[in-house]
Amino acid sequence: MALNIKETFEVEASIEKVWAFMMDPQAVARCMPGAELGEVVDERTFEGTIKVRVGAVTTSYAGRVQFVEVDEAGRHVSMTAEGKETGGGTAMGTMSSRLTTLDDGRVQVAAEASVELTGRVAQVGRGLIQGVSHQLFLQFVACAKETLEAIEGAEPTTAPENAGPVNILPVILRAIWSGVSGFFRRLFGRSGD
Numbered sequence: 001m002a003l004n005i006k007e008t009f010e011v012e013a014s015i016e017k018v019w020a021f022m023m024d025p026q027a028v029a030r031c032m033p034g035a036e037l038g039e040v041v042d043e044r045t046f047e048g049t050i051k052v053r054v055g056a057v058t059t060s061y062a063g064r065v066q067f068v069e070v071d072e073a074g075r076h077v078s079m080t081a082e083g084k085e086t087g088g089g090t091a092m093g094t095m096s097s098r099l100t101t102l103d104d105g106r107v108q109v110a111a112e113a114s115v116e117l118t119g120r121v122a123q124v125g126r127g128l129i130q131g132v133s134h135q136l137f138l139q140f141v142a143c144a145k146e147t148l149e150a151i152e153g154a155e156p157t158t159a160p161e162n163a164g165p166v167n168i169l170p171v172i173l174r175a176i177w178s179g180v181s182g183f184f185r186r187l188f189g190r191s192g193d
Contacts, residue, residue, distance in 0.1 A: 002117075003113075005112065007110075008110045009144075010106045010108050011145050011148050014107070018107045018148055019075055022099070022109070023070070025046045035049070036050070041064075045066045049062045050083070059085050059120055065079055076098045080094050085120065087119055089119010094113065094114050095112065097110065111137075117129070
C-alpha cells in the first residue's frame with residue numbers, strides 16, 4: 001500500500017534553532033511517539049525502532065533512516081527510511097522537510113513523505129493509516145513546539161510519552177462511527193424522498 005503524506009506546522013523560534021532540532025536525531029526521536037533511537041551509525045545514518053498499536057495488536061518496526069540531501073543554506077533536508085516489521089512486513093519511504101521564515105518571524109516546517117507498506121499494518125486500510133499518521137504528526141508537533149518555544153535554558157514542562165506504542169483505537173472507532181452514521185444518513189435521506 002502506497003501513502004503520500006503532507007503536513008505543515010509553525011513554531012515561534014529562530015530558523016537556526018528549528019534547523020538544529022530537525023537535524024538532531026535524538027531530539028526528533030524524543031518527540032516521536034513510540035520511537036526509540038538505537039544507534040547513530042554516522043552523522044547521516046541512524047537506526048531505531050517504532051511501535052504502533054492497532055486495537056489489541058501491537059506491531060514494531062526496526063529500521064534505518066539516512067539523510068540523502070542536506071541543504072543547510074536552503075534549510076531543506078531529504079531522507080530515506082526503511083524498516084522491517086517483527087511479523088514480516090516492511091515500511092519503505094522517502095521524506096523531506098523545508099523550513100521557511102514567515103513575515104511575522106515564525107518558522108514554517110513543511111514535511112512530505114511517500115511510504116510503501118506491506119504486512120499486517122497495510123491490511124487495516126488507507127484511511128485508518130492516514131488517520132494514525134496525522135495523530136502521530138500532531139503529537140510530534142506538540143512536543144517539538146514545546147521544546148523549541150521553551151525559554152532558553154528551560155526544560156520542557158512535560159516529557160513526551162514516547163515509551164509506549166501509539167494507540168490508534170480512537171482513530172478506528174471514529175472511522176467506524178463515521179461509516180455507521182453515514183449509512184444511516186443515506187438510509188433516512190432516501191426514505192424521505
